[in-house]
Structures are given as structure tokens and as C-alpha cells.
Amino acid sequence: MIETIGILGGGQLGRMLTLEAKRMGYRVVTLEPLPNSPCGQVADEQIVAAYDDARAIGELGARSDVVTYEFENIPLESIRLLQSQSRNVRPSGDVLRVTQDRILEKTFVRDAGCATAAFEAVTSADEMQNAVASLSFPAVMKTSRGGYDGKGQWVVRDAGDAEVALGEARGAPCIYERFVPFEREVSIICARGSDGKSIAFPITENVHDHGVLDTTIVPARLDSALAERVRANAALLGERLQIVGAYCVEFFILGDDVLVNEIAPRVHNSGHYSLDATQISQYEAHVRAICDLPLVQPRLLAPAVMMNILGTGEGDVLEGSAELLREPELKLHLYGKRHAALRRKMGHFTVLGSSVAEALAKASEGRSLLSWRPSTAVAGRPMMQIGASQPSPSA
Numbered sequence: 001m002i003e004t005i006g007i008l009g010g011g012q013l014g015r016m017l018t019l020e021a022k023r024m025g026y027r028v029v030t031l032e033p034l035p036n037s038p039c040g041q042v043a044d045e046q047i048v049a050a051y052d053d054a055r056a057i058g059e060l061g062a063r064s065d066v067v068t069y070e071f072e073n074i075p076l077e078s079i080r081l082l083q084s085q086s087r088n089v090r091p092s093g094d095v096l097r098v099t100q101d102r103i104l105e106k107t108f109v110r111d112a113g114c115a116t117a118a119f120e121a122v123t124s125a126d127e128m129q130n131a132v133a134s135l136s137f138p139a140v141m142k143t144s145r146g147g148y149d150g151k152g153q154w155v156v157r158d159a160g161d162a163e164v165a166l167g168e169a170r171g172a173p174c175i176y177e178r179f180v181p182f183e184r185e186v187s188i189i190c191a192r193g194s195d196g197k198s199i200a201f202p203i204t205e206n207v208h209d210h211g212v213l214d215t216t217i218v219p220a221r222l223d224s225a226l227a228e229r230v231r232a233n234a235a236l237l238g239e240r241l242q243i244v245g246a247y248c249v250e251f252f253i254l255g256d257d258v259l260v261n262e263i264a265p266r267v268h269n270s271g272h273y274s275l276d277a278t279q280i281s282q283y284e285a286h287v288r289a290i291c292d293l294p295l296v297q298p299r300l301l302a303p304a305v306m307m308n309i310l311g312t313g314e315g316d317v318l319e320g321s322a323e324l325l326r327e328p329e330l331k332l333h334l335y336g337k338r339h340a341a342l343r344r345k346m347g348h349f350t351v352l353g354s355s356v357a358e359a360l361a362k363a364s365e366g367r368s369l370l371s372w373r374p375s376t377a378v379a380g381r382p383m384m385q386i387g388a389s390q391p392s393p394s395a
């Protein structure tokens, strides 16, 4: 019987997962290097340790009946260690091995018969030359491992950019992808149980800014034939990877092309809306999947828009939230982070509307009310950097 869920990573995804798991009666232990992390604040326990600390990882396994993770950059060795100690890790290390490495992931997606942007692996200057010769410009170069929220990516418009990208990658294996002038970016959250049964949330439309998710619109404005292909691709990939848990597949839509961008074997920022706009959330779906509880089909209660609240680097005090809360169909979620660094994910809100257009209008108005200012105690003085010790990117 599962009583305690262990979560590797202590960011906001772990926090929302924990809040749902607690509501469902579970205990939660998180492992995260940043003390008092967003997840640690609401979990029963936080083990403060690095993700590769074998003793701490063993401790997490010993205190948990099932272990999961809230982001991909957990060292695979830590997952393997837990599995070698007969711990139940969901999704398994085999899933993480593929999805934490863009070269393996895109190759896997292509081999499964799903379309992707044309790409080449780049692990040397020679391979870069070949990639440029075959895919030309514009392109996006990404480090194969360790990137998130647009980090470790370069848009390559010409030979000069290619040289800069190669230099800045400092020998790290990369993927060189043709730039896709997409009409829309969409994603879908699915959840799959150990019995192979799966469910899918509504498809969402996502707008990014500087590689960071800015806005999610649900349902996506997508014609039904394309939507069907999105659902089919996502189900196929979950099946091929034998994922147990919630996962997200991101797509680019360009004309009749449905191109898989990436797979996240975890709850995802584009699924935050499900806390307020579907009758079960992605977090609950993940808990159900990893705890062998029944999976039920999510149902959208109303068109919804989710907007991230990102730091600007101008201060750590959020102004305007009282005005924001005047909107009756709006839910505000803040993550308990102290320092609002530039583009750091500090919170989000979701607004329901009678139509996507109405929800979008309310959300844009809501966002215009928010701003960051320095706290009076430290105004005019430089802020102390908190959490520099390589925490979860979401932490």
C-alpha cells in the first residue's frame, strides 16, 4: 500500500503535486538542495541534499513507497540507484534516460513514426559544419542535456551565429534543429497507468516569451483533424515509453504539419490550468497513476487562460494582487519564492471565461495590474542572491 510519495525536486510543480497528494491523504517527502523550497514548505518532510547525494537518495527511497520526479535533470544514476534498491520509481529510469537527452529523445520520437523538426546531432565542429550544410539557416541549436525554459539554446541565423553557438556550447553535445516558423505551439497532458490505460487532458495552446511559457489557452484553437493527430502522437509516445504517470508532449503546428517538439515525463507548466478548469488536475492524475488508482477522463469546466507571473529583477514584492482578486473567475497561485529574479517563475493565475476570447481579455487585464517593487527594507540596496546552489529550475 502506498502511504508516502517521494518527490525528487522541490519547485512549484512539486509543490502543486504535494498539495493535491496531501488532499488525497498521502504523506510527501521531497529531496531538494534549496532549503525551505516551494515544495518543502508544504510537504511533510524535505531532505536538503544534492540530487546526486547517494546517501540522501537512499534515505528518500527508504522513507517513500513510490518515488517520482518533478523535472528531468535529475541524474539518471540517482534513479538507477533507487531502482537497484528495489524502490518503485515512476516514471522509470528508462523514460528519464530518453527524455533528458534531446538527441535520444528526438531520435526516439522519429523512430516511433512521429514527425519532428529536421535535426542533426552536433558533438564536434565537423558535425556542426555538416549540420549547417544539410539544414542551413535559420536553425535553433540546443544543448542535448540540462536545458530548460529556453536555457542552453541559440537561434542561428547565419554562419557567425553558428560559430558563436558552437563556442558557447563548449563541447557539450547539442542538437541542431531547423527553425520552425510555427503558426501555433500546443501541448497535451496525458496520464498513463501501470495497466496501460491512459487519459488525455484538453489540448492547450501555448505562447512563449524568451523560451519561457507565458500564456496557456484552453481549449487550443485547432481544427479537429490536427487535434486528433496531436492526441494520437501523444498516446503513442506514452505507450512506446511505457510511462507510468502524467506526461506532457509539446508540438509545433505549421500548416498540416504536427511536429513533436519535446516530451516531459512529469507534470508540466502548460497543465497548471487543470487545477481550476478541469474536474481533476494533472497533479491528481499523476498521483492516481503512480499510486495505481483509477484514471478518469478530465473534463473542461469552461474555457480558460493561464498566465505565468515571472520575476522582472526589479524587486521581490508583488503589487496589484488585491486588485487582481476582484475578478470572481480568477485563481491566483503563488509559489513561496522570495527572490523574483528576471524571468523566474514566481506564480501564475488562471481565469475562466464564457469563451476563450473573454478569458483572454480578463487575463490580459489581470496581468496589467501586477508589478514588482523592491521591499522597503532593502530598497536601494542590492538584493542578496538566494538559492544559488543549483536547485530545481522551478525552485
Ligand SMILES: Nc1ncnc2c1ncn2[C@@H]1O[C@H](COP(=O)(O)OP(=O)(O)O)[C@@H](O)[C@H]1O
Pocket: 117, 140, 147, 148, 149, 150, 151, 177, 178, 179, 180, 181, 182, 185, 208, 211, 212, 250, 261, 262
Ligand atoms: N526548432 C524550433 N523552431 C522554432 N522555435 C523553437 C524551436 N525549438 C524551440 N523553439 C522555441 O523555444 C521554446 C523552448 O524550446 P524547447 O525545445 O521546448 O526547450 P525547453 O522548453 O526545454 O527550454 C519552444 O517552446 C519554442 O517556442
Ligand SMILES: [Mg+2]
Pocket: 250, 262
Ligand atoms: Mg519546452
